[in-house]
Amino acid sequence: MRNELEDILYESSPVFYRERILDLEETLMCFGFECGDGWFEPLLEFSKETRRMNGLASKHHICFVASQVKEKFGEIRVYWHLRQFPDFSEVNPDDEGIKKLFVMMDDAISTLSMRCWNTCEICGSVQDISTTTRGRMRRLCKKCAACHNAEIIKHHHKGNFHEPIHSKQ
Ligand SMILES: [Zn+2]
Secondary structure (H helix, E strand, C coil), X not given: CCHHHHHHHHHHCCCCCHHHHCCCCCCXXXXXXXXXXXXXXXXXXXXXXXXXXXXXXXXXXXXXXXXEEEEECCEEEEEXXXXXXXXXXXXXXXXXXXXXXXXXXXXXXXXXXXXXXXXXXXXXXXXXEEEEEECEEEEEEHHHHHHCCCEECXXXXXXXCCCCCCXXX
């Protein structure tokens, strides 16, 4: 994703994206958003939601922090972890209040994932979206698929590739 768009996303949820400035040994967020510009709008909605959730989480003295956001097999993947503050240490995930927050984050990621699945990763169109391939799988509209000489893959369903869409590190 291009830098101007990434900056808007970072600003929309500064705490969630706070580790983007760390080195590669500590976070994969240093690569920015590893997907096309077309998914900016769904990601902006999601980012605003993470800001709202971090507002709620702050009552438990914790916050959600992104570790990686990327496209894989045509789907968006968001990896995140929780931090305690003010010292930003690891969090005990068995706390009941924290479990509720996990569910909220799962829901927000499911919504984002569905929106991206139905949005062209290049231009952001929501018309005629299908899975395409030209070396790798991407969710593109008909026009972008034609522009990039990508072949349309029929009968490819969301979640064909069973991988967790988030991690709780
Ligand atoms: Zn397109």
